[in-house]
Amino acid sequence: MNDAGPVSVPEPSSRPGSARAGSLFERLREDPNPVWMRELKQAARLQRTPIILAVVTGMMTLLICSVGGVASTTSEPAKVGVGIFHTFFSLAYAVVTWLGPAVAANTIAGERSGRTWEALQLTGLSPRSIARGKFLAAFTYISLYIVMLVPVGALPFLFGGVTASEVLIAFALLFVLAALSVAFGLSVSAKFASPAAAIIVTLLVALPVSLLVYGGAGVGLSYAAHDQWPGVPGGPPVWLPTAYVRADFGLPYFAFLLFLPVVATLVPAWLFYEVTVANMGAESDDRSTRLRVWFACALPALTVSALLVTWVTHAVDWVYAAGSLLWAFGCFGAFLFAGEPLAPSQRVLTRWREQRVSAFRRSFGPGILPASALLAVLVWLGLACSAGLGAINAKTGAERDAVLAFHGYGMAFFGFVVGFTAWARARANNSHTPRVLLTAALFAACVGPWIAMAVAGLITNHHDRAMLMASPSPTFAATMAQSISSSAADASLVATTGSACAAAWALIGLGLFAAAGLKVRARVALDAAARAKLQRAFDEEEAAQRAAPEPALGEV
Amino acid sequence: MSAALPAIRVRHLWHRFGTMDVLRDVSFEVGQGEIFGFIGPNGAGKTTTIRIMATLLEPLSGKVEIDGIDVALAPERVRRLIGYMPDHAGVYERITIREFLEFFAAAYAVPDRAVVGAVIELTELGKLQHRLVAELSKGMKQRLQIARILLHDPKVLVLDEPASDLDPRARIEVRDLLLELKDLGKTIFLSSHILTELSDICTSVGILERGSLVVSGPISEIAERLAARNAPPGADGKREPPTPQSPFLPGNEAGPVHNAERAQTAGGALVPGAARKRLRLRVIGDARSIAPLIEGGGGVLGVEAGLAGQLTVHYVGDERFVAEVVRHLVSRGVGIVGVEPERNELERIFLEVTRGDLQ
Ligand SMILES: Nc1ncnc2c1ncn2[C@@H]1O[C@H](COP(=O)(O)OP(=O)(O)O)[C@@H](O)[C@H]1O
Numbered sequence: 054m055n056d057a058g059p060v061s062v063p064e065p066s067s068r069p070g071s072a073r074a075g076s077l078f079e080r081l082r083e084d085p086n087p088v089w090m091r092e093l094k095q096a097a098r099l100q101r102t103p104i105i106l107a108v109v110t111g112m113m114t115l116l117i118c119s120v121g122g123v124a125s126t127t128s129e130p131a132k133v134g135v136g137i138f139h140t141f142f143s144l145a146y147a148v149v150t151w152l153g154p155a156v157a158a159n160t161i162a163g164e165r166s167g168r169t170w171e172a173l174q175l176t177g178l179s180p181r182s183i184a185r186g187k188f189l190a191a192f193t194y195i196s197l198y199i200v201m202l203v204p205v206g207a208l209p210f211l212f213g214g215v216t217a218s219e220v221l222i223a224f225a226l227l228f229v230l231a232a233l234s235v236a237f238g239l240s241v242s243a244k245f246a247s248p249a250a251a252i253i254v255t256l257l258v259a260l261p262v263s264l265l266v267y268g269g270a271g272v273g274l275s276y277a278a279h280d281q282w283p284g285v286p287g288g289p290p291v292w293l294p295t296a297y298v299r300a301d302f303g304l305p306y307f308a309f310l311l312f313l314p315v316v317a318t319l320v321p322a323w324l325f326y327e328v329t330v331a332n333m334g335a336e337s338d339d340r341s342t343r344l345r346v347w348f349a350c351a352l353p354a355l356t357v358s359a360l361l362v363t364w365v366t367h368a369v370d371w372v373y374a375a376g377s378l379l380w381a382f383g384c385f386g387a388f389l390f391a392g393e394p395l396a397p398s399q400r401v402l403t404r405w406r407e408q409r410v411s412a413f414r415r416s417f418g419p420g421i422l423p424a425s426a427l428l429a430v431l432v433w434l435g436l437a438c439s440a441g442l443g444a445i446n447a448k449t450g451a452e453r454d455a456v457l458a459f460h461g462y463g464m465a466f467f468g469f470v471v472g473f474t475a476w477a478r479a480r481a482n483n484s485h486t487p488r489v490l491l492t493a494a495l496f497a498a499c500v501g502p503w504i505a506m507a508v509a510g511l512i513t514n515h516h517d518r519a520m521l522m523a524s525p526s527p528t529f530a531a532t533m534a535q536s537i538s539s540s541a542a543d544a545s546l547v548a549t550t551g552s553a554c555a556a557a558w559a560l561i562g563l564g565l566f567a568a569a570g571l572k573v574r575a576r577v578a579l580d581a582a583a584r585a586k587l588q589r590a591f592d593e594e595e596a597a598q599r600a601a602p603e604p605a606l607g608e609v
Numbered sequence: 610m611s612a613a614l615p616a617i618r619v620r621h622l623w624h625r626f627g628t629m630d631v632l633r634d635v636s637f638e639v640g641q642g643e644i645f646g647f648i649g650p651n652g653a654g655k656t657t658t659i660r661i662m663a664t665l666l667e668p669l670s671g672k673v674e675i676d677g678i679d680v681a682l683a684p685e686r687v688r689r690l691i692g693y694m695p696d697h698a699g700v701y702e703r704i705t706i707r708e709f710l711e712f713f714a715a716a717y718a719v720p721d722r723a724v725v726g727a728v729i730e731l732t733e734l735g736k737l738q739h740r741l742v743a744e745l746s747k748g749m750k751q752r753l754q755i756a757r758i759l760l761h762d763p764k765v766l767v768l769d770e771p772a773s774d775l776d777p778r779a780r781i782e783v784r785d786l787l788l789e790l791k792d793l794g795k796t797i798f799l800s801s802h803i804l805t806e807l808s809d810i811c812t813s814v815g816i817l818e819r820g821s822l823v824v825s826g827p828i829s830e831i832a833e834r835l836a837a838r839n840a841p842p843g844a845d846g847k848r849e850p851p852t853p854q855s856p857f858l859p860g861n862e863a864g865p866v867h868n869a870e871r872a873q874t875a876g877g878a879l880v881p882g883a884a885r886k887r888l889r890l891r892v893i894g895d896a897r898s899i900a901p902l903i904e905g906g907g908g909v910l911g912v913e914a915g916l917a918g919q920l921t922v923h924y925v926g927d928e929r930f931v932a933e934v935v936r937h938l939v940s941r942g943v944g945i946v947g948v949e950p951e952r953n954e955l956e957r958i959f960l961e962v963t964r965g966d967l968q
């Protein structure tokens with residue numbers, strides 16, 4: 054504070070806090086994140102923390118000891134060790150995936166309800182560094198739990214049956230899961246004003262998802278892992294650490310144990326980060342570019358993963374899974390981008406002008422039209438790659454045709470998805486309506502034709518023909534592929550109807566996209582005209598004031 | 610920087626929550642170095658205006674410039690210029706005062722951390738600096754908030770209801786602190802729903818009622834204009850007719866008819882004799898025998914004699930009139946026990962331009 058008088062305000066760009074994103078060196082030189090440091094100080098004074106930690110650790114120890122005690126009377130020690138290993142890490146998984154999101158959900162929403170959020174926002178700390186600080190704080194807190202549990206987790210190692218490296222890897226994976234859980238909770242927290250609401254929403258999502266992942270990626274994939282590497286037992290959920298230790302290194306190891314897990318972690322983690330930052334911003338801020346960049350990286354990453362799996366397994370069936378996955382991810386992208394603004398705000402345009410942002414980077418900025426164009430191109434490319442690899446891998450001509458038909462239908466229908474998204478957004482006045490409409494349209498398109506088919510089947514009692522009624526549904530692509538690859542009697546009829554429907558979807562999509570383009574242009578022009586009129590009124594008033602220098606003093 | 614550039618310039622601000630017009634064509638300016646009192650009843654739209662000024666809310670329409678910078682276009686630059694204290698602001702409780710301020714200094718990326726010490730000294734929080742924030746009284750917390758918004762040395766301080774729910778002592782301390790900050794060259798914008806709370810330190814005011822600005826400007830200037838308006842017709846021919854529809858509201862939906870009711874009330878017809886003032890005197894002896902000594906004097910409109918030596922003088926004029934009356938009575942040997950000029954100027958302006966739904 055300079056008591057002599059006001060000091061000139063430094064330009065924002067000269068502050069270390071706004072060091073250019075991506076400059077890791079700058080960021081490392083920057084002081085430790087102030088939000089993180091402050092939260093640590095606060096947490097250190099919370100008397101509750103050590104008590105809760107002690108209670109959780111104590112309960113876990115008791116539980117593990119009793120499991121071990123009961124088991125050791127009936128089984129050999131090595132089996133007891135494995136049993137405890139799975140019990141312990143399953144419980145730890147639950148603690149991390151439930152507690153992590155809940156703790157994180159409290160952070161930003163808690164500042165809002167505690168009325169400290171505005172002060173923090175106005176400090177000029179970028180939303181990115183606030184998000185990082187909050188993440189580090191919540192992650193540190195959860196890490197404390199994991200660290201406290203280390204002695205308990207080391208118990209199975211004493212019984213045997215489990216190696217030290219397996220235990221170590223399992224703990225490392227716990228940290229990764231903790232990071233993902235915290236990032237998810239944070240992205241929800243950034244949206245809500247009340248911590249209670251944020252925690253409830255977070256848990257409503259986190260509980261089922263964590264159970265699904267446990268069942269699917271834990272128990273479910275363990276059988277697949279067993280097929281690939283017989284040394285990995287099928288059934289027990291915590292198979293990944295075992296696989297890391299016991300599988301032979303090779304292409305499958307690289308694909309399934311390194312590449313896929315990294316993609317499966319980074320893609321959602323990065324999304325949560327960008328959603329957190331976007332949720333903190335204001336309507337006029339650029340909340341599009343970073344999400345678009347994420348999508349532009351995530352979709353190719355997923356495509357490569359899918360191709361890698363197909364290539365490693367040489368199984369054509371994987372191509373269908375890969376194509377469906379890419380397609381579903383594309384629909385998620387459409388849902389995400391349905392909330393795009395029609396065009397960049399004045400604030401964003403001003404910044405672009407000042408910083409001389411290139412046309413290429415601008416195309417990633419706010420705007421429903423560039424967003425949907427990028428979406429369509431990326432998803433089409435991904436599906437084309439998947440189709441190409443499937444066609445190469447196909448053993449028969451029919452198989453190849455089936456793969457091509459499946460992906461062709463998918464691409465055509467995705468054209469409709471993109472066109473519909475753009476059209477719905479162009480007509481709506483907010484970002485919720487297009488999302489609701491898109492969900493409804495997707496649901497109707499997927500399910501509706503099958504209902505029509507069921508009804509037609511009941512009426513005509515002629516199932517094969519009635520099945521064609523379902524051809525407008527995108528899920529018909531699978532029926533079509535099956536019919537073609539098995540060279541069924543009506544294969545050519547099915548293929549013809551399917552192609553006709555696909556073409557119709559693509560045309561509708563194109564039409565909707567064109568309509569969206571016109572609508573957006575008209576609305577932007579209208580807005581510009583209104584703004585120009587307003588600006589004229591302001592200018593005229595200013596000129597009048599300058600002519601008669603009486604200060605504007607309200608209404609007396 | 611040109612001296613003419615106002616610290617805060619609000620032009621034709623409109624805002625709507627749902628279908629309710631919360632701000633209707635609010636325009637005012639605050640000069641550099643002023644203490645501007647933004648006064649209006651609860652729900653008038655003060656906080657909404659302030660949140661727009663502080664870049665936390667985007668208005669429906671209108672321009673707000675802080676030191677010439679548009680808040681809508683360059684919020685980051687505006688954030689460096691203002692220190693904003695929200696109403697009922699929260700604090701981080703489980704850290705000490707010093708840690709609290711050090712955190713904000715780090716967040717503001719203040720280059721020299723000695724600033725924290727200087728701010729603690731300025732706000733007289735030195736003795737408490739190692740206490741936990743949770744242990745502070747309300748008045749101290751308010752002072753901590755003021756310390757917080759001084760860290761990055763902003764030119765403009767924006768305080769939303771800084772004195773509400775403070776006890777009288779804390780209120781006086783806040784007032785003195787604000788005067789000190791004014792001397793340091795800060796422009797201070799403060800809001801209040803209680804007229805008298807901090808009005809004595811304001812150099813200019815704006816009065817907001819139901820989203821419309823009733824009057825704004827330096828207190829003396831408003832008083833002059835009111836006096837001119839209440840003078841016989843002809844003396845003031847410059848009154849603008851009320852605009853039926855503002856050109857500054859975007860969109861084609863019909864906006865509310867701008868200030869139609871207000872113009873009528875503020876037009877003066879409903880509040881006659883605004884320039885007329887009252888002076889209460891308490892004298893020793895029979896008030897009725899003393900009244901004739903004043904009656905007929907220059908500026909005197911009438912004298913009422915009450916019980917127990919109470920005299921009420923209706924007059925037109927300024928403080929010199931009061932002094933003259935007192936001198937005159939004393940010279941006639943009247944013992945004066947009390948002199949009470951009835952209301953301060955701001956209160957008078959206030960009563961005249963508002964409808965009375967203020968606390
Ligand atoms: N977020 C909001 N949503 C809807 N209405 C609001 C919101 N904030 C304020 N209001 C309404 O706007 C009006 C003005 O509020 P405010 O600016 O807080 O008034 P003041 O600060 O003068 O008491 C009030 O009627 C209030 O109910």
Ligand SMILES: [Mg+2]
Nearest residue numbers: 655656696770
């Ligand atoms: Mg208020």
